[in-house]
Amino acid sequence: MKLLNTDLLFQTLLREAFPPEVAVVGDLDPGSYADLPLFTHYSTATQEGNGNGLWSVMLTVTLICETQDAFGLASELYSIVWSWNMPRAGVVPGVGAIETVQDSLAPARRGGEAQMEAKQIVQYDGSWNFRVRND
Numbered sequence: 001m002k003l004l005n006t007d008l009l010f011q012t013l014l015r016e017a018f019p020p021e022v023a024v025v026g027d028l029d030p031g032s033y034a035d036l037p038l039f040t041h042y043s044t045a046t047q048e049g050n051g052n053g054l055w056s057v058m059l060t061v062t063l064i065c066e067t068q069d070a071f072g073l074a075s076e077l078y079s080i081v082w083s084w085n086m087p088r089a090g091v092v093p094g095v096g097a098i099e100t101v102q103d104s105l106a107p108a109r110r111g112g113e114a115q116m117e118a119k120q121i122v123q124y125d126g127s128w129n130f131r132v133r134n135d
Helices: 007-015 065-083
Strands: 022-026 038-047 054-068 097-114 119-134
Touching: 007 022, 007 038, 007 054, 038 097, 054 065, 054 097, 065 119
Parallel strands: 022 038
Antiparallel strands: 038 054, 054 119, 097 119
């Protein structure tokens, strides 16, 4: 039995889904919030009883971006996460494979706008629950 590397799983899946100009980082990794849009993520995992490599995982993603881009990017994130529910779509070889996806909190705007370097920015947060099997 080995621990599921959820950071590597979701960093890989999210990084593959977005173009290079979109920053995707683990929650504690950002060197700067100046590069927008920015997705941060963190996850927690719990072994399922005698599941032998089957995990319940919760992923939370935060999007910080300019106001005019926010809803479109949040909607794209939502579609991407749900695409991992398709066979062979949510797989990172040597790490794990997503078996099911369920909304915990669909991406929603959090608070109002903030001023940042002559930009109006907003924050969206979303959370999902997964069943993931070690690879």
